[in-house]
Amino acid sequence: MSNGDLRNLLRRDTRADRVVPPTGYTAHLTLFVSGAMAFLAVFALALSLASGRIADRWASELAGAATLRINAPAEQMAAQTETALTVLGQTPGVASARALTAEEQAALLSPWFGPDLPIETLPIPQLIEIVEGEPGLDTAGLRLRLGAEVPGAVLDDHTRWREPLVDAAMSLRRLGWVSILLIGGATAAMITLAANASLAANASIIAVLRQVGARDRFIAGAFVRRFTYRAFFGAFVGTMLGMTGVLLLPDPSDEGGFLTGVGFQGLGWVLPLLIPVLGAVVAFFATWTAARRKLKELS
């Protein structure tokens, strides 16, 4: 199909478009399917973008940090903490290290024990937050040295739980994109069925058009434009409803975690506006293919 053919097919021709009866169940089917699919695509896109953001954030935030936990009797806690900070201060690849305050440790526990936890009465280990710097932390070497000098120290470089989390977020993102592809495929299939039904129902009209000298391009164009514009309109309405739904989701918060982060941010709000255009493109090619095949069959 040349660019000229494409332009001619898409150019609105109200007279030519009149040859296809404006009513019929295929009109409602196309509108409904493209609207519903666009609505779902908005959520799949929002999920995919949010998963991507989460994966990036977890990967970057956690990759440059480690935690040292000191399990020691209360009377040795301060001394071991001091020794550990000294060791860390001398270790290459450690940009900074600091012991969390009692308030910070209480805040970490508050989701489980509530905000008024008397932390000083509990045998809580001391946590030291380590921020990695250049040339990178040699965790194996650091573990050996800490083992010798701070017997109660346990180094956690977050690898153990960071990787599965990032993997999960990446999988969720992939799932989102696969869903969008499936939605596109399902839309194409449904519109192809609707176009085939419409072409079959209008076989007598096609026969009349052929008898008066219409080329296949003219006949296919009338159907293609009808379905493309319907799909665009349906998808536009579905997208608007989907975006409204996303807009009404709760704002991102620490308490809500991932669930409240599903949505669009910044320029991400522009992306769903492409869905009606993509819906129209899918409808265009689905109808064009169906029309060419059906017209060949009917000749």
Add this chain to the structure above:
Amino acid sequence: MIELENVSYTYGDGALLSDVSVKLQPGSFHFLTGPSGAGKTTLLKLCYGALLPTSGRLSVFDEDIARLDRDQMALLRRRVGVVHQDCQFLDHMTLAENVALPLMVSGRAESEEQDNLTELLSWVGLGGRLDAHPPELSGGERQRAALARAVILSPDVVLADEPTGNVDWEMSQRLLRLLIELNRMGKTVLIATHDLSLIRAAKSQVQARVLRISQRKLHLAGADL
């Protein structure tokens, strides 16, 4: 113009036409007659490419119809106007839109369309029914509108399949006069009809050749008509 050489047409196991040979010269006037089911409509459909011969050679405007692709066939049909007994209109469109359909599909400008349309509908006596829809028209009006649609592109050939089948005698005479007028303008006219009185009425006004289909063969009809 239209030439059939030993053309046969078979549908399923049954032969509908067998070894038909005939030549329609430019500007000639023909009747095609025979009993119902004899194959008149089949022969007409072969002439405008709605059916293709099973065997034999059929050429229209010196083109072997079997060798044309669908685009070429569409261009050929613009040179052949067809009037069906059931008219075959698009009921959701107005009379004016239906009659202008050949202009629209051939990409003529809307202004040119309007001029031709007004003139043509006045010629067939339907100047005041532009906005009517086909179901609102009488049988005679529908036939005249179908004739107008068939000739709006000024085709070289006009084929009419039982054009007077659904109208009264007066209207059939009116339609016949229009077809004769077209022939006087140089158009080749072929009318399929089983109405012998129509043929008799025409013979006093135009030099017409009468072809009869019987036993799947085409014969030149004698003076018994």
